[in-house]
Amino acid sequence: MGIFLTAKAEIVQTDKAGIWQTSHNQLFMDDDNQIYLVPRHYFTDGYTIPTPVAMLGGEKLEFDIRPSTGHDFECQYHQELAVKLTKDELWQQGFLRIHKNEYNEELMVCDDIPLEFLDLRNTTFTKANAKFLRMMQSTNAIKKWRASMMFVAVHLNIGWLFSGKKPFNINNIYKCDP
Secondary structure, three states: OEEEEOOOOOOEOOOOHHHHHHHHOEEEEEEOOEEEOOOOOOOOOOOOOOHHHHHOOOOOOOOOHHHHHHHHHHHHHHEEEOOOOOHHHHHOOOOEEEEOOOOOOOEEOOOOHHHHEEEEOOOHHHHHHHHHHHHHHOOOOOHHHHHHHEEEEEEEEOOOOOOOOOOOHHHHHOOOOO
16 A cells, blocks of 8 residues: 655646646655655646546545646656655665654645655556556555546546646656646
């Protein structure tokens, strides 16, 4: 099922209707302990849910947005950003740390990870969708039936065929283009 290492995502509405920008880096540690990064300033549309599915499963931004941003990144570029460090190494090198927010809550945040600790890898439609399900399950905020319904819905999305033509520019990692 995996686990998110970072706190819930903060997103900022952009001037483009339905487009949001992440404010912080997001880390997901999968079942095999591989850690994946969605960089800050990534642009997303939230949960891309067709209206009939949204009516059954809930509105687009009702849930923890982290699974959606991870899935959107992989679908947009057909690539994933794997971190070459373990969770302990991220702590030791200061990339993963505790931050107190304005409400004095302690939140786990990830500072920018240098390129030498990242591996940009190609991914597949099936692998991206399976990881999306594990990310949804890991939040404990999305009911099992709803996660299963969204998992089926992403398998029906033919948008994968028309996306991913432009590879992710890792040199501009923390300045994602809309």
